[in-house]
Amino acid sequence: MPAPSAFQLFGPSALSPVLVTGGTGFLGRRLVGRLLAQGRPVTVLARRAAPDLAARGVRFITAALDDTAALRDACAGIHTVFHVAAKVGVWGRYDDFHRANVLGTRALLASARAHGARVFVHTSTPSVVYNGRGLAGADESLPLTTRCPSPYPLTKAVAEREVLAADSPALRTVALRPHLIWGDDDPHLIPRVLAQARRGRLRIVGRGRNRVDMVHVENAADAHLLAEANIDRCAGRAYFVTNGEPVLLWDWINHLLTALGEKPVARRIPLCAASAIGACCEAAWRVLPLRGEPPMTRFIAAELAKDHWFDLSAARRDLGYEPRISMAEGTVALIAHLKNQG
Template sequence: MENPVLWTLISIQIFMGLYDTLVHHEGTERLAWRASQKLELRLHGVRNFFYALIFLCFAWMEPHGAFAISLGFVLLAEVIITLWDFVEEDMTRKLPWTERINHTLLTLNYGAILAFLAPVLWHWSLLPSAIIPVSYGWWSAMATVAALGVAIFSARDLLAAARSDRIGLADPANLAEGLPSPQHVLVTGGTGFIGRRLVEALVSSGHHVTVLTRDLRNADKLAHPVRVITNLDRIHASDRVDAIVNLAGDPIANGLWTKKKRDRIIKSRVEMTEALHKVVKRLEHKPECLISGSAIGWYGLRGEEVLTEESAPAPAFTHEVCDRWEAAANQISAENIRVVVLRIGLVLGVDDGMLARLLAPFEFGGGGTMGTGRQWMSWIERDDLIRVIVHAMADESLKGSLNATAPEPVRNSEFTRDLASALHRPAFLHFPAWLLSALLGDMARETMLGSVRVAPRRLLDRGFEFHHPELGPMLEKITGSTHAKTPRLDRQEHAVV
C-alpha cells in the first residue's frame, strides 16, 4: 500500500477526527458528561475501536485472502456505525455548524479512502490467506500513534456511556416544592446554566414561565411549555407576573477584564435590572417578589474571615459589580415589591459552569492546585441553588441579601483533592499565582486566587436544609463516582456557622 495519495487521505482523516474529538466531543459539546448521549458515546467507542484496528493494520500489515476480506467487513462496519451515529446525533442534540461541516468532510474523505483502497483489497483478497509484515516509515509511525489515540478515546467513550446512568439529574419537579401553584414567573437569564434548571423545575411543577433571552437559538435547550421573548416590551401591562427571577448578566470569568469587558459586565446587569424596574412600574398586577442575582464577590477578598450577610465589603472589581447590581435591584422595592438579593457562590454541576470546564483536564491528569491552595472557595451545588431560589420566592417574610452558598466552604487544595478523588485521578500539578496573574490579570487574582469564606447564616437560621452540604460526597454524587467516601475528621476547620 505504498500510495502517497492514499496515505495523505488517511492523514487528513486522522487530523480531522482529532479536531472533531477535541474541539466538539470534548470541548463545546462535552459528550462524556451528558447522560442523554449514552448511545452516541457507545457508537463512538465502538467506531474508535475499529479505527484503532484499521490504523494498526495499515501501519504494519498487508492482509491477504480471508484477512483482507475481514478488513473489508471492518471498513463496512465503520460506515454503518457512522450512519447510525449521524441519525442518533440529529435526534438527541443540536450540532454546531462547525461539527456538521467537519462530519461532511470526514465522510467525503473516508469515501475517497475507500475508493483508493477497494482495488487494493480486491487484489489482496485473491491471494492465499496470510498476514505479511510491512513498514512504511514515518507513515507507519503516524498511524500507530493515531491507533493509540483512538483506542484511548474508545475506552473513554465506553466508560462514559457506562457512567451515564449514574449522572442523571434528579426529578426537577422536586426542586420547586413549597411554591404555590400555578405561579406566573418571569426569568431573565433563563437559558444559562442556572436559569435552564430553574425553568425546568418550575415547568415540571405546573408553573407558567416566561423566559427573556437575547438569542432564540438557546431556547431549544429549555423545558416546555414555556413562553420565550427577546424583548421586555413583549410584557404587556395587563400580563400577570407573580414573581421575577433576574439572573441575566455577561459572564464574569471567561476572559481578561479589559475596560470594555468590565463595562459590559456591569452594564449588562444594571441595565437589565433597570429595565425590569420599568416593566414593574407599568404592570397592572404587580409581582409579589423579585429574586435578583448577585455574588459573593460583593464581599471582596477577605482571606480567613467568616462572612455573613452582616459583614462589610472590601474594595474589589467584583464588589463594584455586585454592589451596583444590588443597588439597581433594591430600587424596585419602592414599588412595594419584596426584593431578595442572592449572593451566590461557585455553582457546581457537571453540565456547565466552572466545574464542567475542569472535568476534562482532571480526567486526563491535568488537575492541580491554584496558587497556594489555601484560598477559600464558597460553593453551592446547582440543584441546591434552585431550591434556595424557590425558597426565596415562597417565603413571604424573606427580603434583603441572602448568602446562597453551602455551609462548608473548602480550600482550593481540598477542592482539588476531592474532585480528583471523585474522578479516580491523581492531581499533582501546581499552577503558581504569578503564572495565573500574568495570563489572566485581575480576573485570576479575584476569582481564582482570591479567598472568600462565606456562611449562609440567614438560610440556616430559617431551617433551610441543604441536600449537599459537603463538597466531597457531592462531587462523588454528581460525577457518578463508583466509590463512597468515608467521613474525614478534618471538617472542624470548615464549619463556619
C-alpha cells in the first residue's frame, strides 16, 4: 500500500485554519462565507476590514500584498491559503501590477512554506493564455502569454508559473482560472456594463456573434473548495473554471439590459477600428496626465469581439467540478436582485 500523502495526513477538517487574501472582494467574500459555514477558522488579509465578517469571528490582517511582515503574520498556523487577491484592471503601470501580482504572490508562497502551510490555491485568470486570437474550446495545453498589451495578464502569468513551480510534497499548489465572475452583488462586471449602457457608450465590437464563457460566483467558490479537497489529484496544475455554457456575449448583455428596462446595444464598431482607437487611447494615457483607465484599449477590443470559451474536462475530471448554478438560473436571480435594488 502506498504511503499516505502529506495532504491525507494533515488534510482539511472542520478545524483546519485557512487564510483568504482578498477576502473582502466579490469572490473572496463568498469563499469566506462558505468556509465559515463549514466551521473553519478564517483569517483574511485585505486592505480594509469588513465589520460584518469580523462580527462572525474572522481574524483580519489589514495590509497590502507587498507587506511581507503582514504576510508572515497572516500565514502563522494556517493549513490552506486561498490566494484570491490581485491588482486587476486593463491599464496601469507594469511595476504596480508586478509588485502586487508577482512579488506579492512570491512573498506569500515563501511565508506559507515558512509556516508549514499544506495547500496553496491560487486564483489566476484565463487571460494568462492571451495570444491575440479567439479562444474556442481552449484547454490547459495553451502556453502562458509573454506578450500582451495589458500588464494584468502578463503579471498573472508570471505569478501562476511560480505558484505551480512551487508545488512540493510539503506545500501542494494549484491554480484556478475563473472567467468573468458574475452574480448578485457583483461590484465590477455588471455595474460597469450598466453604467456604460446608460451613458450610451457601449458599442458592439466586431460582428457581435462571439461566444464567451462566464462563471457564477458560487460556482467559482465551489471550484476553490474542490481544489483544496482534491489537492492530491490536481496539485501542480492549472484549471479553467466556467459555467460551461458559452453565451453569445452581446445577446446576453442585451437580454439583461432589456429586462432592466434599458435600451439594448445596437451601435457597432469594427474590431480593427476599435483596436486602432484603443492604441490611440493607450498612447494618450501614457503621455498625458489622464486619470483612470482609457475608454478603449487593444486588449478590451479583443475581449469584446472574439470567442473566449474553454474546455472544462480537466476540472471535471480532477476537481469533480460541475457548475451548480446555470446561466439561465443565475441570470434570472441577477435580474431580480438588480430590480430589487432599484
